[in-house]
Amino acid sequence: MLKDLDIFSKNIKGKIKFNYSLKNHTWLNIGGNAKIFFIPETLSELREFLLYLKKENNNLFIIGAGSNLLISDNVQNRIFIKLGKNFNKISLTKNNVVIAGCSILDKNVSNFACEHNLSGLEFLSCIPGTIGGGIRMNSGCFGTEFKDVLLSVQVMDFSGRVYTINSKNINFEYRQTNLPKNLIFLSASFKTNKKDKKEIEEKIYKFKEKKERSQPLRVKTGGSTFKNPKNPLGKKVWQIIKENVDNQTSFGDAKISEKHSNFFININNASFKDMHDLINFVKKKVKEKTGISLQLELEIVN
Numbered sequence: 001m002l003k004d005l006d007i008f009s010k011n012i013k014g015k016i017k018f019n020y021s022l023k024n025h026t027w028l029n030i031g032g033n034a035k036i037f038f039i040p041e042t043l044s045e046l047r048e049f050l051l052y053l054k055k056e057n058n059n060l061f062i063i064g065a066g067s068n069l070l071i072s073d074n075v076q077n078r079i080f081i082k083l084g085k086n087f088n089k090i091s092l093t094k095n096n097v098v099i100a101g102c103s104i105l106d107k108n109v110s111n112f113a114c115e116h117n118l119s120g121l122e123f124l125s126c127i128p129g130t131i132g133g134g135i136r137m138n139s140g141c142f143g144t145e146f147k148d149v150l151l152s153v154q155v156m157d158f159s160g161r162v163y164t165i166n167s168k169n170i171n172f173e174y175r176q177t178n179l180p181k182n183l184i185f186l187s188a189s190f191k192t193n194k195k196d197k198k199e200i201e202e203k204i205y206k207f208k209e210k211k212e213r214s215q216p217l218r219v220k221t222g223g224s225t226f227k228n229p230k231n232p233l234g235k236k237v238w239q240i241i242k243e244n245v246d247n248q249t250s251f252g253d254a255k256i257s258e259k260h261s262n263f264f265i266n267i268n269n270a271s272f273k274d275m276h277d278l279i280n281f282v283k284k285k286v287k288e289k290t291g292i293s294l295q296l297e298l299e300i301v302n
């Protein structure tokens with residue numbers, strides 16, 4: 001298969017890398033070498049690649065901006081697909097529907113909407129992922145989630161079939177959807193409404209300011225490590241961790257952020273094991289002290 005792919009790689013616009021380090025493709029800056037890393041630039045080469053793989057589909061993983069991933073050292077048998085620049089186009093229909101390719105960064109979609117006096121997508125300015133990752137995670141902040149604005153998503157399944165899913169047929173929950181894992185999101189449409197640009201800009205400014213105040217930015221992190229659990233006192237997970245785990249806890253270069261206890265940071269060169277040990281330690285401590293079982297928001301890729 002690798003020989004075939006080598007020939008295939010010479011005839012495409014995209015790129016194929018073998019035994020490729022994923023470290024620089026995750027916000028945590030952690031991750032081993034993938035067997036294959038494919039950056040498709042056209043639908044036809046993406047389909048062709050999937051048809052080559054066939055039996056290896058189980059080992060496929062779609063990666064966006066890597067802002068919600070902790071990738072292990074043992075991914076040498078796995079194949080990663082990251083949509084290329086041709087999948088980051090953005091356009092607008094007459095009735096204010098924004099259509100965005102799934103490799104585009106959320107903040108660029110927010111900016112585009114703002115430039116066109118369209119409101120509803122301001123929250124995207126604060127999520128450092130791509131549209132694809134946001135759909136998968138039903139990401140959100142400051143009271144809005146993808147489920148509130150998504151109209152439809154165009155997908156390719158692992159057999160190469162392309163179709164559109166109406167968001168009414170997707171079951172969205174807190175930081176998850178029921179969309180099958182064998183789908184690659186290609187593009188998505190979003191509803192917006194006309195508003196004064198100044199109001200939109202102010203909303204974005206306030207969101208960013210709030211984020212800056214409460215969360216560590218410009219550091220190696222995967223964002224929220226755990227989901228907010230249901231608990232009788234309605235406490236947020238950062239409060240629960242702050243109250244029950246020593247904030248100075250660290251494993252190697254993996255430590256808890258002083259600014260936000262649910263953000264774990266790679267202060268320099270943390271290994272997968274360091275971060276994984278820290279996650280397990282916090283989970284265990286919280287369970288022992290409060291009886292609450294924390295669920296990961298961060299996705300571990302093995």
Ligand SMILES: Cc1cc2nc3c(=O)[nH]c(=O)nc-3n(C[C@H](O)[C@H](O)[C@H](O)COP(=O)(O)OP(=O)(O)OC[C@H]3O[C@@H](n4cnc5c(N)ncnc54)[C@H](O)[C@@H]3O)c2cc1C
Binds near residue numbers: 063067137138141
């Ligand atoms: C500093 C920081 C702040 C954050 N703040 C927030 C926040 O406020 N709110 C919030 O909800 N999250 C937040 N996050 C988490 C993260 O940014 C979101 O979950 C984001 O939507 C993930 O997008 P991504 O492109 O990075 O996806 P990745 O992390 O690369 O992948 C996440 C999931 O999406 C899937 N995926 C990605 N692209 C595609 C595609 N094209 N087709 C199919 N599946 C795909 C992956 O397979 C994986 O399952 C934050 C993270 C960081 C580092």
